[in-house]
Amino acid sequence: xxxxxxxxxxxxxxxxxxxxxxxxxxxxxxxxxxxxxxxxxxxxxxxxxxxxxxxxxxxxxxxxxxxxxxxxxxxxxxxxxxxxxxxxxxxxxxxxxxxxxxxxxxxxxxxxxxxxxxxxxxxxxxxxxxxxxxxxxxxxxxxxxxxxxxxxxxxxxxxxxxxxxxxxxxxxxxxxxxxxxxxxxxxxxxxxxxxxxxxxxxxxxxxxxxxxxxxxxxxxxxxxxxxxxxxxxxxxxxxxxxxxxxxxxxxxxxxxxxxxxxxxxxxxxxxxxxxxxxxxxxxxxxxxxxxxxxxxxxxxxxxxxxxxxxxxxxxxxxxx
Numbered sequence: 341x342x343x344x345x346x347x348x349x350x351x352x353x354x355x356x357x358x359x360x361x362x363x364x365x366x367x368x369x370x371x372x373x374x375x376x377x378x379x380x381x382x383x384x385x386x387x388x389x390x391x392x393x394x395x396x397x398x399x400x401x402x403x404x405x406x407x408x409x410x411x412x413x414x415x416x417x418x419x420x421x422x423x424x425x426x427x428x429x430x431x432x433x434x435x436x437x438x439x440x441x442x443x444x445x446x447x448x449x450x451x452x453x454x455x456x457x458x459x460x461x462x463x464x465x466x467x468x469x470x471x472x473x474x475x476x477x478x479x480x481x482x483x484x485x486x487x488x489x490x491x492x493x494x495x496x497x498x499x500x501x502x503x504x505x506x507x508x509x510x511x512x513x514x515x516x517x518x519x520x521x522x523x524x525x526x527x528x529x530x531x532x533x534x535x536x537x538x539x540x541x542x543x544x545x546x547x548x549x550x551x552x553x554x555x556x557x558x559x560x561x562x563x564x565x566x567x568x569x570x571x572x573x574x575x576x577x578x579x580x581x582x583x584x585x586x587x588x589x590x591x592x593x594x595x596x597x598x599x600x601x602x603x604x605x606x607x608x609x610x611x612x613x614x615x616x617x618x619x620x621x622x623x624x625x626x627x628x629x630x631x632x633x634x635x636x637x638x639x640x641x642x643x644x645x646x647x648x649x650x651x652x653x654x655x656x657x658x659x660x
Contacts, residue, residue, distance in 0.1 A: 373646070374540075374610040376412070376511075376580070377637040378602050379628055386605035388413060390628065397609055398625035404611055404646040412606040416452035418471065418507020419445065420541075421478070422493075422500055423485060424518035425459040430487035434548045437587045438517040439482045441546050444596040445515065446475040454507055457481050460496035462489040462524045471507050493518050493568075494525035494532045497575075501539040513581065513603055516545040520569040529571050533578070537621065537642075542581035544599045545572040546592065551585040580637045602636060617645035 375397065379387040392409035421442060429435045446455070455478050457469040468481045493516070500514045527535070536543070547569050573583040582602075584595035621642050626635060 372610060372612055373641050373643065374408075374608055375406075375624065375626070375637070376606050376608050377626060377635050378606050379632055380634045380636065381631050382633065384633065386601060387630075387632070388605055390607055390630070394629040395607070395609060396627040397611070398627070399622050399646040399648075401625065403649045404624075405649050406609040406611050408608065408610045410608040412511060412608055414450070414604050415511045415606075416450060416454075416509045417603055418504065418509040418512045419453065419455045420500055420504035420507065420512070420514045421445075421455060421457045422465060422496060422514060422516045422518075423457065423459045423482070424491060424493060424516075425461045425485050425487055426489055426491035426521075427487050428491060428519055428521050429548075432587070434519050434587065435485065435487055437548050437589075437592060438546075439479075440589050441517060441592040441596060442478060442482050444593045445600070446478065448596065448600045449475060452509065454509065456503070456507065458496070458500070458503065459485055460491075460493060462492050463495075464492075465496035465499055465503075467503075490524035491518075491522050492524040492526075493520075493522050494527040494529070497543070498527055498532055498535045500543075501536070501541050504541050511603060511606065512541045513599070514541055514543045515599075516543060516572070518545070518547065518572075519549055520545075520547045520572055522568050529568075533571070533575060536575055536579060539579055540641075541579065542603075543576050543579045544581040545576050545583045546595055547572060547583060547585045548587045549585050550587065551591070582636070611646055613644040614647055615644050619644055622646070 379390050381387045388411075395406075395409065397404045397406050423438060429438065449455075452473070454471045454473050455469070455475070456467070456471040457478050458465040459468050460466070468485075469477050472478070497514075497516060500516075504512050504514055525532075549569060569583075569585070576583040582599065584591075584598070586592055586595060619642065622645075624641065626637065628635060
């Protein structure tokens, strides 16, 4: 059985991240497009047996020549933790739940993992702990946060991809801890989604709400209140991450288990754009052979034309 999963994603090589990436939205042509992905088989368990010959890469529906294939199993991770410090987090035990989620994340840490903590409220995200391997520093800082004020998580989240590149590991993830209520951002929902469209770092959002709240059967009034949670779901999927909802210790521990397992079972393929054609957003498709239930990836790269396989070029000419 073969599974075709449409995706779009890019990632600058770590060695070029600061030299070539002019700003975090990746609105310039990139020097290299790296495609990280996780393949899930039965019972949604990540597959670790995918071979290079099992993977075919497409851009805008045309097959592209990849010049790399790597497994990134159990690689160290740089986690950027973005914590909602607004007043609503002081209600219903949400801040305690956030601290428990971070404790669970730190319990999974491996050698060379590093962590940074940013806290936001009604303005910008403030760096509380720069990247460190000291889990105690992160936990102490989490305990010191006192919820206050309004929430501007749209504005704060938009700055995180750039800041996350300060971590020392090529594998990175942004962990957002929030109840998903925004009432003070300058950015609109559409602007935030557009800003993150070309971002190469997965966002895992832990929405500190009841899982049943993301149901299609809620009332119109509830739908309006939950619109920000739905946006988090879209953004998480766009960047190759995932939204988890829950406010109980068992729910949060399960979410952390899942995201940690996903991040430590990645594959990488990639290519160098040709430099020809317009710099624009280009969609990538990935075809994976074998028993595949789903593939989790991010959604876009912005750059020039990819290197199309010779056979595909001939086929395109015949059909034109």
